[in-house]
Amino acid sequence: MVRHPVGRMRPGRIWAWLTEPLPVPPEGLRRGPLRPDAFGSPLRSARLTSQLGVALGVAFGICFLTGLYSHVLQHPPAWLWLPTRPAGLYRFTQGLHVATGLATVPLLGAKLWSVYPRLFTWPPVRSLIHAAERLTVAALVGAALFQVISGVLNIAHWYGPMPFFFTDAHYWVAWIAIGALVSHIGVQLPVVKDALRRRGKGEPGSGLVDGVSENGREAAGGRREFLLAVAVAAGVITLATLGQTVRSLSPLALLGPRRPGTGPQGLPVNRTAASAGVRDAVLDPAYRLTVTGLGRSVELSLADLAALPQHTTVLPIACVEGWSSVGTWTGVRLRDLLSLIGADPETCTAEIESLQAGGRYRTSTVGDPADDRTLIALRLGGEPLALDHGFPARLIAPNRPGVLQTKWVGRITVRGAS
Structure with a gap:
C-alpha cells in the first residue's frame, strides 16, 4: 500500500505545506474588479468592518440561541424537562428572535458592502490554508443570506419560493452559519481587536478591507454617518414589525403580517378551519372527544365537556413568525380529563390529536399535563371558540409555540404510568 506523502509529514511540515505560497496567476488576468484601484470608497476601513461585525455577531448569536430554544420546544427530546413558567417565555424569546433577525437585514447588507472588495483580492488564493479560509467565509455568507431571506419569507407567509420545509432547513442552516461564524471569529479576532483599539488614531497602509487609506476627519465623519444610518434602518425595521407582538406598538407594525387584536375574537389566525379541512367534522352534532390510554377510554360530547368544572386562564x-396575542381562555383542565380514566397527570404525558386529516403538527405532546393552566379550551373571551380558533375544543398551555396549541381536538392519548 502506497501512502500519500502528506501522511508521512510531521505537523510542522504539514503546516508549512498548507501555508506555502501558491503560484500567482498572470498579471494580465488582473482586470475589472481585480484591479488595485477598483474600489476607492474612503468609508471602508478595518474599524468600520469590525464594528459592523461585532453588531452582526451579537444579533446572530441572539438569533441562534432563541431559535434553538424554539426548535427544542417544537421537537422536545424525551429526556429534557422544559419549564411551563413563565407562561410568556416563548412569546418573549420568539419575538426577540424575529426582531433581531430583521435587524440583521441592514446590518448584513452593510457588512457585505464593507468587505465586498475582499472578494477580489490579488492573488485570489495565496495558499491552501487561505483557500480554506475563503471557503469558510463563503459558507458564512451563504448561510447568513439563506437565514435572513428564508426568515423574511416565513414571516410574510410566502412559501412558494421555498421548495423545502422552512423549519427544518432554517434550523440546520443555522448550525452551518454559527459554525462558520465561530471559525471566522477565531481567524479575525486579532485583526478586529487591533482595529477597534485604533479609535481616533487612523489606520496605516492597506487596512483590513480593500487597501484604501483613511482620508482624515472627513472620512471618519462619513463612517459615523454610515453607521448611524445602518442603526436607524435597523431600528425602523424593528419598530415596524415589533407591533405584531407588543400591542402598544401595533399602530407602527406596518411590516408585520399579524397584529394583536386582529382576527376572529380579537386574535390572529394562521391556519383556518377551511384550509385544515375540518369544517364538517367539527360541526357534526355527533362530535366526541375521546380520552384514552392505560386500557381505559371515555368519550365526551361538547355538552359533557361544558358540564365539567370550568377554569379560566389568560x-x-x-407563533414562530414572531407575532403573539393574549387571550382569556375558559375550559377543562387537561389534568381533570386525564383523571377521568384514572391517569396520574404528575407521571404521564398526553398526546393531543386534531381532527384535521394531516399535517406536521396534527398531533402534539404535553409533557407536563399537571399544570393547572393547561386547558382544553371551549371558550375565548367568554364566547364559544370560533371555528378558526379551534371549535369545539383546543389545547392552550403556557410557554408553548402556537403550532403546538393544537386546534380542533378530537382525541387525547395518555402515555406513561397511571
Whole structure:
C-alpha cells in the first residue's frame, strides 16, 4: 500500500505545506474588479468592518440561541424537562428572535458592502490554508443570506419560493452559519481587536478591507454617518414589525403580517378551519372527544365537556413568525380529563390529536399535563371558540409555540404510568 506523502509529514511540515505560497496567476488576468484601484470608497476601513461585525455577531448569536430554544420546544427530546413558567417565555424569546433577525437585514447588507472588495483580492488564493479560509467565509455568507431571506419569507407567509420545509432547513442552516461564524471569529479576532483599539488614531497602509487609506476627519465623519444610518434602518425595521407582538406598538407594525387584536375574537389566525379541512367534522352534532390510554377510554360530547368544572386562564398565542396575542381562555383542565380514566397527570404525558386529516403538527405532546393552566379550551373571551380558533375544543398551555396549541381536538392519548 502506497501512502500519500502528506501522511508521512510531521505537523510542522504539514503546516508549512498548507501555508506555502501558491503560484500567482498572470498579471494580465488582473482586470475589472481585480484591479488595485477598483474600489476607492474612503468609508471602508478595518474599524468600520469590525464594528459592523461585532453588531452582526451579537444579533446572530441572539438569533441562534432563541431559535434553538424554539426548535427544542417544537421537537422536545424525551429526556429534557422544559419549564411551563413563565407562561410568556416563548412569546418573549420568539419575538426577540424575529426582531433581531430583521435587524440583521441592514446590518448584513452593510457588512457585505464593507468587505465586498475582499472578494477580489490579488492573488485570489495565496495558499491552501487561505483557500480554506475563503471557503469558510463563503459558507458564512451563504448561510447568513439563506437565514435572513428564508426568515423574511416565513414571516410574510410566502412559501412558494421555498421548495423545502422552512423549519427544518432554517434550523440546520443555522448550525452551518454559527459554525462558520465561530471559525471566522477565531481567524479575525486579532485583526478586529487591533482595529477597534485604533479609535481616533487612523489606520496605516492597506487596512483590513480593500487597501484604501483613511482620508482624515472627513472620512471618519462619513463612517459615523454610515453607521448611524445602518442603526436607524435597523431600528425602523424593528419598530415596524415589533407591533405584531407588543400591542402598544401595533399602530407602527406596518411590516408585520399579524397584529394583536386582529382576527376572529380579537386574535390572529394562521391556519383556518377551511384550509385544515375540518369544517364538517367539527360541526357534526355527533362530535366526541375521546380520552384514552392505560386500557381505559371515555368519550365526551361538547355538552359533557361544558358540564365539567370550568377554569379560566389568560395565556398568549405565540407563533414562530414572531407575532403573539393574549387571550382569556375558559375550559377543562387537561389534568381533570386525564383523571377521568384514572391517569396520574404528575407521571404521564398526553398526546393531543386534531381532527384535521394531516399535517406536521396534527398531533402534539404535553409533557407536563399537571399544570393547572393547561386547558382544553371551549371558550375565548367568554364566547364559544370560533371555528378558526379551534371549535369545539383546543389545547392552550403556557410557554408553548402556537403550532403546538393544537386546534380542533378530537382525541387525547395518555402515555406513561397511571
